[in-house]
Amino acid sequence: MAIVEVTIVPLGTGDTSVSKYVAKCHEVLKKETEVKHMLTPMGTVLEGDLDKILAAIRKMHEVPFGEGAKRVSTQIKIDDRRDKQSSMTGKMESVESKL
Amino acid sequence: MAIVEVTIVPLGTGDTSVSKYVAKCHEVLKKETEVKHMLTPMGTVLEGDLDKILAAIRKMHEVPFGEGAKRVSTQIKIDDRRDKQSSMTGKMESVESKL
Amino acid sequence: MAIVEVTIVPLGTGDTSVSKYVAKCHEVLKKETEVKHMLTPMGTVLEGDLDKILAAIRKMHEVPFGEGAKRVSTQIKIDDRRDKQSSMTGKMESVESKL
């Protein structure tokens, strides 16, 4: 199980807003029932099997092109820990318990 | 007002866990009363005046060194929008309203 | 054709140096003859078909685990432009011609 953050932005669209593209990407995620997701102010965090997550991101990356974008910048940050079970909520609780 | 995501990790500590360093960084943030912050599974999102945020991050970057780390990797992603007022919660609501 | 930057670092290894892991990742790239690569001080830049690049990165991501790491942080930045042919050298020349 990996935890992955993804941010997908179109360049050169003539519109400073990107929320419509993010929303369309989340429609892709609704069908990916084996991948958990959490929206943050700066991206989307995914949790699940790494290959399933990467396959979902590959589909999400196509979304802005489908909406007319000619250039897309996609950033992916993988946190893959294999010495213990990790989760999105577990990571946050681990920090909060130390505060 | 900018929105900034920061992730700070020590390298070569011999311990796969980083939550103790994140918690110490959040102690720095408690004193930065003009900068709002939100913990996510993959980092911390800050909202406020860009220069105040960058000054806070500069202090946070020193935290792992103070805890004994010899190498620190810090990533900063700035989203600076000047055509309209932006906020952490506003960005998420803008996506959610389109879902 | 996409241009992709990747950075792969193990966490918790007890050694601040990561060059041995980077070198092993580049051995993977030697076999990926359809993906061009360029080493930079902060990562590796890849050029080629996006799916072939992502498949190569998937193999590179396993390298530190094979060397004993228990946690790996992998960052991927995709620049996918479809309105014109793009290349690593072309992008740099485009900037340099304007200087």
Place this chain on the structure above:
Amino acid sequence: MAIVEVTIVPLGTGDTSVSKYVAKCHEVLKKETEVKHMLTPMGTVLEGDLDKILAAIRKMHEVPFGEGAKRVSTQIKIDDRRDKQSSMTGKMESVESKL
């Protein structure tokens, strides 16, 4: 001495090309004589005193706004190693010596 990668892109400009903004940012760097810089296909790598580097990046971040952009996305990746002297060329040579 730290090594820092920076990528600055304007959003919503209506033009998929960003090289003109990168070139203008490099004009800022020409005046920052205490900060070394290296152009890569995906960003710019800086080497020097961390505070001097961050001050230079702060100026670079304003460049696209000066050119008319309304939203700027700036990414900064700091590699700060304090157990030994590090440099852009040294990091690459360390990997290449192991290949």
